[in-house]
Amino acid sequence: MINQKKAEEAIYNLLQAIGEDPEREGLLDTPKRVAKMYAEMFSELNSDPREQFTAVFSEGHEEMVLVKDIHFYSMCEHHLIPFYGVAHVAYLPSDGRVTGLSKVARAVEVAARRPQLQERLTAQVANALQEAMQPKGVFVMLEAEHLCMTMRGIKKPGSKTVTTVSRGIYQTDVEARGQVIAMIRGGK
Numbered sequence: 002m003i004n005q006k007k008a009e010e011a012i013y014n015l016l017q018a019i020g021e022d023p024e025r026e027g028l029l030d031t032p033k034r035v036a037k038m039y040a041e042m043f044s045e046l047n048s049d050p051r052e053q054f055t056a057v058f059s060e061g062h063e064e065m066v067l068v069k070d071i072h073f074y075s076m077c078e079h080h081l082i083p084f085y086g087v088a089h090v091a092y093l094p095s096d097g098r099v100t101g102l103s104k105v106a107r108a109v110e111v112a113a114r115r116p117q118l119q120e121r122l123t124a125q126v127a128n129a130l131q132e133a134m135q136p137k138g139v140f141v142m143l144e145a146e147h148l149c150m151t152m153r154g155i156k157k158p159g160s161k162t163v164t165t166v167s168r169g170i171y172q173t174d175v176e177a178r179g180q181v182i183a184m185i186r187g188g189k
Contacts, residue, residue: 003043008036042076045114050125053108054100054133061097067184068105077149078116086145086161088123089185092130093137093170093177100134119145119164127166138170140181 012032016023023032069089077084088109112125127141142165151158171178 002047003036003040005036005040008039009033012036042074043115045111048111048114050108050111050129051133053104053111054130056101056104057134058099058101059097060094060099062094062099063097065091065093065181065184066099066102067091067181068102069185071106071109073109073113073122073143073145075113075117075119075122075145076115077147078118080149080153081116082148082152084117084119084145084147084149084162086143088126089140089142089144090126090130091138091140091171091181091184092134093139095134095136098134098136105130119143119147119162123164123166127168131168136169138172138174138177139166139168140171140178141166142182142185 009032012035013023016028016031021028023029067089068091069087071088071090072085073088074083074085076082090105090109108129109126112122112129123141123143127139130136130141131139142163144161144163146159146161150156150160167178171181
């Protein structure tokens with residue numbers, strides 16, 4: 002949990018460090034607003050995405066489950082600037098066990114709400130699903146735009162970073178992995 006008072010002080014000091022007057026009218030409440038925003042953006046810092054997969058149902062379903070275009074927002078841990086995009090999460094159930102679809106999206110959100118790297122975020126979602134559900138396979142793809150690349154540094158707006166993580170059958174079976182990727186790409 003964020004220490005609101007310390008965060009406000011740090012933001013006040015940051016405003017001074019960049020040459021601004023934190024006492025001017027437009028900035029008077031900025032430290033409070035930014036501290037509140039950070040509290041929301043980092044609200045899942047100590048949460049485990051595996052905890053989202055408590056709703057498990059025995060449905061006898063043995064075919065792929067794909068939840069795609071899950072919008073997420075995260076914060077680059079190198080620059081504390083947002084990156085955002087969509088996650089696509091697929092799994093092949095084992096023993097007919099499936100989870101609630103919203104739980105997949107919630108696991109993405111939990112893993113995203115902390116200072117993060119896209120590569121780690123992708124792996125955390127895949128690992129959480131694999132460890133909690135023990136499916137035959139997991140495939141996670143994230144497509145994101147990083148503001149640390151678009152508004153500073155190289156300044157290439159619209160560029161996207163794509164990361165993937167495969168577990169189980171999707172790691173070893175090229176045809177199965179290709180089927181998932183085709184389904185992800187098919188709806189666009």
